[in-house]
Amino acid sequence: MPPLPPVAAESFLPLDLRALPRQLAAEARALVTPGPRMVDEWACIASVMxxxxxxxxxxxxxVAWAAFTAFVLMKGDARETTLRGVLRIVGTGCGAALALALVPLAARSLPMAMASAALVGTVSLYGMLTARRAYAWLLVGLTFEMILLDKLEHPTLDTYAFAQTRLLEVVAGTIACVAVSLSVGLFTRGMASAAPIETPSRMYWHPAAARHxxxxxxxxxxxxxLHDLxxxxxxxxxxxxxxxxMIVPVTGLASGGLAPVSRRLLHRAIGCLSGSALALTVLLVADGSVPVLVAGTVAGILIGRHMENGSxxxxxxxxxxxxxxLVVLVPDSYAAAEIRPGVQRLASILIGMALLEPVLLAWHAVGGRRIARDGSIGEVRGSE
Known part of the structure; x- marks a missing residue:
């Protein structure tokens, strides 16, 4: 077995534990300090609501997918937010159209379902890593995989209606985010001083990205x-x-993606587990109370965005x-809010992480010695 990529142990730690009290105090002060950071955080809350x-x-x-769309699209520049929103809608539309064409056939047999999930996921992620309109490529794959897996879980699902509602969710989140972003830009005059948006260069074949x-x-x-079994x-x-x-800088893939992806898996696990702990607590305390659920959602968004914007x-x-x-506290219907769907969605996230790491380790063990020394082509331009 080839040696693992050299990664310093501290690179997996999000914080310097010795400086943790000082950092927490600084973040607490920043939370109530007026300025661009506070504006961004409350803009995210308004966008999601x-x-x-x-x-x-x-x-x-x-509904949670619309809320998450409104959250991830929000950027400091209203023009960039709008561009990402357009790309998200285009990518979702293309992914939904692809699903309408393939999912009814793929869902009939396990081998076809496995093959279509692998093929569409591979192509769309490669486009995310290397294409000019990377964000649209990502949404093609995400939308297709979501529709396929939901169809497998619910064989009687109307694929057309489901694809339509998935597109509507993204449109709702995009409209909300762009409206709030433009309003904030208007009141803060952020657009007048915004720097020009860089157009990514067109990229071609990249073996390391293809392997990844x-x-x-x-x-x-x-x-x-797994669903069948x-x-x-x-x-x-x-x-x-x-x-x-798997969305990591392409510059580091020449030496393999095990280390950067494992780091993202760790950070995703920490974020999901800590966020779900708070969300489940709020859900239990709320006991169906809509105001408590909304207040918990607002507090969670504020804390999460503050962490994302932090040092x-x-x-x-x-x-x-x-x-x-958002997964736990934003139910599809507040009248029927319950803990089970949120727990199931959280468990699904953890299952995805648990499946990916063994694949990465096995791939590294088999092909690590043959990793090519590819040139640098820059970083990916978007994430979820």
């Missing part, structure tokens, strides 16, 4: 098999997890903290 209202209004099937994407494809292929619900969140943690070396923890909050 508006997305939830819009998603309920249009009858979306998974193939590892994700192999792992995604295991999800239909164990009947685990909500595996769509596992598919999202697998693709999201730690792991902003991804803050993003995943917020994801757990």
């Amino acid at each position: 508006l997305a939830i209202v819009l998603a309920h209004w249009i009858g979306a099937r998974m 994407a193939a590892q994700a494809g192999v792992t995604l292929a295991l999800l239909p098999l 164990a009947g685990i619900p909500e595996l769509a969140q596992a598919g999202v997890t697998i693709m999201a943690v 730690t070396r792991a902003p991804y923890i803050g993003l995943q903290f917020t994801l757990a909050i």
Whole structure:
């Protein structure tokens, strides 16, 4: 077995534990200090709350996805937020169209389901790592995997209606985020002084990125098999997890993706577990009370975004903290809010992480000695 990539142990730690009390005090002060950081955090709250209202209004099937869309799209520059929103809608639309064409056939047999999950996941992640409109490529894969896995879980599911509601959820989240971002930009005059948006250069064949994407494809292929063997619900969140943690800078893939992906897995686990602990506590205290659920959601978004904007070396923890909050505390219907769907979605996220790491280790053991020394082509441009 080839040696593991050299990674310093401290690189896996999000904080210097010796400086932790001082950092926590500084972050607490920043939480109540007026300025761009506070504006961004409350803009995220407004964006998510508006997305939830819009998603309920249009009858979306998974309101949490609209809320998460509104959260991840929010950037300091309103133009960048708008561009990412357009790419998210285009990618979701293309992924939904692809699902309408392939999922009815793929869902009929386990080998076809596994093959389609692997192929679409591999191609879309490769596009995410190397293409000019990377964010749209990511959403193609995420949308297809979610529709496929939900269809396998619910064979009688109307694929067209489900693809339509998935697109509506993204549109609701995008409209909410862009509206809030433009309003904030107008009141703060942020757009007038914004720097020009850089257009990523077009990229072509990159072997290291292709190998990396193939590892994700192999792992995604295991999800239909796992569902067939164990009947685990909500595996769509596992598919999202697998693709999201594989988004790492392409510059580091020449020496293999095991170390950076493992680090993201660790940070995702820390964020999800800490966020879910808070969310489940709020859910139990609320006991169906909508005001308590909304207050808990607001507090969770504020804490998560504050962590993401902070001075730690792991902003991804803050993003995943917020994801757990939204997955658990934003039900599809407040009238029927319960703990079970949130726990199932959280378990699915952990299953995705548990499946991916053995695949990475096995791939490294078999092919680590043959990793090519590819040139640097820059970092990926987006994440979930």
